[in-house]
C-alpha cells in the first residue's frame with residue numbers, strides 16, 4: 001500500500017505548550033524573584049508558550065522516519081523518492097517571520113477578540129463551541145493528562161475563518177514541494193502538552209509545527 005500523505009493541506013499546527021498552571025507562572029510580570037530560578041528550570045518557554053516539564057508526555061524516540069534537510073531536497077527528488085512512497089520529516093525550512101507573529105504575546109495583541117470555534121477532542125469532534133482566541137488561551141488551553149476525556153477537552157483545531165485570518169496565514173511560507181493535481185489549503189491549530197487529534201483520515205498533507 002502506498003502512503004500519500006503530502007500536501008493537500010498544509011496544516012500549521014502549533015504544539016503550544018502551556019503555562020505551569022500556578023498563579024505565578026500565569027502572570028509572569030507579577031512573579032517574585034525568589035523562586036524564579038527554580039521555576040525556570042521546570043518550565044519550557046518557546047515563544048512565550050510555556051509548559052511545565054512535568055506535563056510533557058511525549059517519549060523520546062526511537063524514530064525511524066527519514067529526516068531530510070530542505071536545503072538539499074529538491075522538488076524532483078521529493079516527487080521521485082518520497083511523495084508517493086513514504087512519510088518523511090523535512091527540516092530547515094525558514095519560517096522566522098511566521099514564528100515571530102505566532103509568539104504568544106504577539107498573537108494576543110493581534111487576535112485576542114477574534115472569533116474561533118473550538119472542537120472536542122473525541123472521534124469526529126462532535127462538539128463545537130464558539131469562543132474567542134483570547135478566551136481560548138485563558139480558559140481552555142492547558143496541558144492534558146492521560147485521564148482527560150476527549151469529549152470534555154476543547155481545542156482550536158483548524159476551525160478558523162480563512163478570510164479574517166488571512167493576514168497571518170499569508171505569512172506562512174509554504175514549503176516548495178508540490179504534488180501534481182493538488183492545491184494547498186491552510187489550516188492551523190493550537191493546543192497544550194499532552195493533547196492530540198483523534199484518529200482521522202484525509203488526503204495528502206503536510207504538517208508544520210512551531211514552538212513544539
Ligand SMILES: *[C@@H]1O[C@H](CO)[C@@H](O)[C@H](O)[C@H]1NC(C)=O
Pocket residue numbers: 149151152
Ligand atoms: C464524556 O464521556 C464520558 C464517558 O463516556 C461521559 O461519562 C461524560 O458524561 C461525557 N461528557 C460530556 C460532557 O458529554
